Amino acid sequence: MKDISLGKTDLKILKALQENGRIKYSELANQVGLTTSPCIERIKRLERDGYISAYTAILNPKKLNASMVVLVQVRLDRSIKNSFEKFRKAVLNLPQVQECYLVTGNYDFTIKARVSDMDAYRKFLESDLLSIAGVQESTSSVVIESIKESMALTL
Incomplete structure (x- = not known):
């Protein structure tokens, strides 16, 4: 069940960050229909409220001998x-x-x-x-x- 405090824009932000956690703020803002500052504020709120737990790199296990x-x-x-x-x-x-x-x-x-x-x-x-x-x-x-x-x- 989705949290009712999340609007459509918040969900768009979360979806975009799931796909690319390194997306530039300006590019993300453009994707979700915001200017950069409000987009950054929403991301910070999503982090603070626990919707975003962490940002991480996905490593290639074959390259690191863990395949x-x-x-x-x-x-x-x-x-x-x-x-x-x-x-x-x-x-x-x-x-x-x-x-x-x-x-x-x-x-x-x-x-x-x-x-x-x-x-x-x-x-x-x-x-x-x-x-x-x-x-x-x-x-x-x-x-x-x-x-x-x-x-x-x-x-």
């Missing part, structure tokens, strides 16, 4: 006290983990990890992920081809 994506489902041992909290804290310190979700179903968490190759994944799995106290079981799927990767929200 292998693995989706890992993890089940925790619920008899171990605080296993969910311990797992959450541990995962935050694993640089290979790009995303981690608490999910419904047969497993407790789904993780998206990026590594250089299968050997690096095996080391990550054995030394890092499966060594977290409370991890009972995991199953992995290696991504063969990425069809779509996007952080863009529907506005």
Whole structure:
């Protein structure tokens, strides 16, 4: 559900910034039908109000030796006290983990990890992920081809 305090112009600004976070203020203002100063003021308000969380660069994983994506489902041992909290804290310190979700179903968490190759994944799995106290079981799927990767929200 869209926030009712956002007008059409704010949504246009957000959409344009999702597509190109480095767009020049003057170009963005022209796209959304404002002059530059009011456009900048709206962007600052959207940042201040938390609609814009961050600006970031999207890096090429192939160039940086992190082209292998693995989706890992993890089940925790619920008899171990605080296993969910311990797992959450541990995962935050694993640089290979790009995303981690608490999910419904047969497993407790789904993780998206990026590594250089299968050997690096095996080391990550054995030394890092499966060594977290409370991890009972995991199953992995290696991504063969990425069809779509996007952080863009529907506005």
